Amino acid sequence: xxxxxxxxQSLIILEGKNxxxxxxxxxxxxxxxxxxxxxxxxxPVSLTIMTFSENTKSNGRYTATLDADTKQSSLHITASQxxxxxxxxxxxxxxxxxxxxxxxxFGKGTHLIIQP
Amino acid sequence: DVKVTQSxxxxxxxxxxxxxxxxxxxxxxxxMFWYRQDPxxxxxxxxxxxxxxxxxxxxxxEGYSVSREKKERFSLILESASTNQTSMYLCxxxxxxSSPLHFGNGTRLTVT
Numbered sequence: 001x002x003x004x005x006x007x008x009q010s011l012i013i014l015e016g017k018n019x020x021x022x023x024x025x026x027x028x029x030x031x032x033x034x035x036x037x038x039x040x041x042x043x044p045v046s047l048t049i050m051t052f053s054e055n056t057k058s059n060g061r062y063t064a065t066l067d068a069d070t071k072q073s074s075l076h077i078t079a080s081q082x083x084x085x086x087x088x089x090x091x092x093x094x095x096x097x098x099x100x101x102x103x104x105x106f107g108k109g110t111h112l113i114i115q116p
Numbered sequence: 117d118v119k120v121t122q123s124x125x126x127x128x129x130x131x132x133x134x135x136x137x138x139x140x141x142x143x144x145x146x147x148m149f150w151y152r153q154d155p156x157x158x159x160x161x162x163x164x165x166x167x168x169x170x171x172x173x174x175x176x177x178e179g180y181s182v183s184r185e186k187k188e189r190f191s192l193i194l195e196s197a198s199t200n201q202t203s204m205y206l207c208x209x210x211x212x213x214s215s216p217l218h219f220g221n222g223t224r225l226t227v228t
Binding site for chain 1: 157159161206208214217219220221
């Protein structure tokens with residue numbers, strides 16, 4: 001069964017510090033992996049997409065990595081800000097014909113709190 | 117920017133009522149989705165539509181139905197609301213399989 005496991009479940013860090021969120025998956029075949037940010041009371045918003053051939057991709061203070069051999073991804077946040085407080089959801093995609101109705105497997109998310 | 121609009125932010129309904137949740141997107145996307153989000157369970161797919169009048173069951177379709185009569189509108193129907201359907205409901209759309217999902221801000225439904 002396709003699965004996406006995220007760790008930690010929750011994390012509290014001080015403003016200005018760095019942190020790394022983990023995503024391990026068993027989804028096969030693999031199409032791509034996305035990280036979404038969900039602010040409280042809002043819908044998730046895509047931060048970055050990783051395809052099979054990409055190892056690292058940055059979006060401002062967010063850097064995502066992908067190791068397709070070990071089926072692991074990480075999201076590193078540099079110099080955290082209060083606005084980074086949110087849930088971060090890892091979503092792995094299979095080709096539509098090989099996956100579920102939407103071809104997507106969701107992680108349960110990491111709840112990140114940035115304290116001043 | 118893509119906009120996905122859900123008609124209500126908060127709804128309170130009684131057990132047994134028929135409930136309609138409406139979702140509209142403004143970017144001519146083919147695919148539309150309904151998810152529910154519960155603490156500790158993450159997002160779970162209820163129904164998916166890849167074209168007008170087309171629909172596919174997701175992981176948890178029991179107790180729900182959907183309607184897509186126009187490309188921009190996807191409705192979720194709870195035929196007879198029950199307390200275990202109290203949840204956050206999120207609508208999403210995307211252009212194609214490889215595109216990101218664009219979510220609405222959700223409807224928090226409470227069934228009493």
